[in-house]
Amino acid sequence: MPHPAYLVGTAGAGILLISLGVTLALTLRIRRLRVERERVLARAYEGFARDMHDIVGHWLWLASVKGELAHRRAAGDARLREDLEEVLQAVRQAAHAVRNVSAARHRLSFPGEAARARALMEGFGAYCSVRVDTDELPEPVSTALGAVVREGVTNMLRHSQVKRCAIELVEHGGLLRLTVVNDGAPRREAPSPRGDTGSGVGNLRHRLGELGGTVQVAGGADGWFTLIAEVPGNYSE
Template sequence: MKTPSKFNWMTLLVIPAISMVFLPFGEEWYGYVLFLILAAAFWRGMKLASYRGLLIILQHGCVCLLMVFFSPWNCWYGIYPAIMAGHLSSFFRITAVNVLLMIVYTLTASFYGAADIGEENWAWITVLIFLLGVPYFLRSQQLYYEMKGELQGANEEIIRLVKLEERGRISRDLHDTLGHTLSLLTLKGELIERLIPVKPDKAVDEARELQEIIRNTLVQTRKLVSDMQTVCLSDEVIQASTMLESAGLDVQVEERADDIPPVIGKILGLCLRECVTNVLKHSQADRCRIILHNSTGSYILEVEDNGRGLEEMNVQKGSGLFGMKERLAMIEGRLDIESVSEGGVKVTINIPMVDVPVKEVTG
């Protein structure tokens, strides 16, 4: 995600600086001196945060003198201290500066005589209202981009953790699947070597068994590699439906979720795969319903069957649920398992929505 480049606030001094060529203050040299002090304080205040409060007061003082000596409409120069106030560290400080601005500018205009009771020349107050709103707007924008950056960093951390978790899962699968099998193949090879001189017929039988183990290992390896591929949620839903129907289950699928970020779709796909595996292995169900939809601020996946239920399946002690909970914990997701009144189990996965888009997660 790209964040907007920082705006060069010094460019706002270009137009008033050019206007000085046309002598807006006539022959009164002190008007130009006040503008130069205002411009210098603005330039310095945007560079040095430590002196920003004092420089804001100095700028407002210059604006007030321009209002007194020339016209209340010179309050528009207050845009510069207002912009600087928008870079203060808290809304409380901004409010304090705005209260000071409103009191001082009103008193200054009254001194000039434009805001006396009964006068109709109150139009300059619209400029004052605008100046009061500028700091709040700028501070809100600053907080928005800060939160956006933090959220982007959080999503990048989630992606990193997902990769680490997947690498750990792959490592466990390789150890559990291939490690045991390769050890068995080594023992079988040594046994065949010892049997060939004394029992060649038995050695042949062992060799055939060794070939069968190798074929099974090849199948397991291909499945493991297939599982390592990037998970696409829509493909997982189709595959889950196909697997359940092939096993003779009546399947109902409802997809009502839009714009699911890739990292969340990957985790939902892995969880759906595990849920379907549990249904096929443990539930003894003949009907399964898969629902994927958006709720208020969440993506929700529901997998419900009409099988044996929680007590019979004893799903809390295994069935890959620990791995599902680990994945969901990384994105503040929640896993709920409950018995269905007419029998069976309902698994509900709830993942909060994230507004900032995240990149595709690969190996």
């Protein structure tokens, strides 16, 4: 029969091993929870950043567009043009700061953005056609495609001497395809469809990617620039 002291020692060693095992398991669990917490915080920050881009950026964008329109109309007043240029510079810097910190999910809609795009183009003396060959869109799809239209119009007003543009949404090969095209773009070599085209297009790719979609851009020497977004035609919430 084992000596009582031996039994006590064996029991103590067993308890120690169990304690070490439990401690190790808890340590690993705590580490995994910390890693998961960091991932959750990172996703939350990215979501907040995208929200800021769409909410605050929307108003800065509108102020910039209206300011540029007023700047063009003040052609005969040098002092007024100078004042407006200072205002525009301030708005652009604020918009740039928002783009660096932000981006995401204010409620947009494709019909609303398409109608606003047409009105803005008319205000700038440009022609804009809108063609829609599909039924009512699910809200996430409408929101994402509305963001595409907004980004496309923003870019054409900022970087092009646009006179004509077209917005077209059709069903094609099981996909919903949105095309935003305009003339007056700087004549240069076409960018890669997946190339670096700025944080705006990058945000669109992130957003469309969440719906299983894609975004491509193309610009040629003829001065036409094209933005294409596609999402699955059978998308459901």
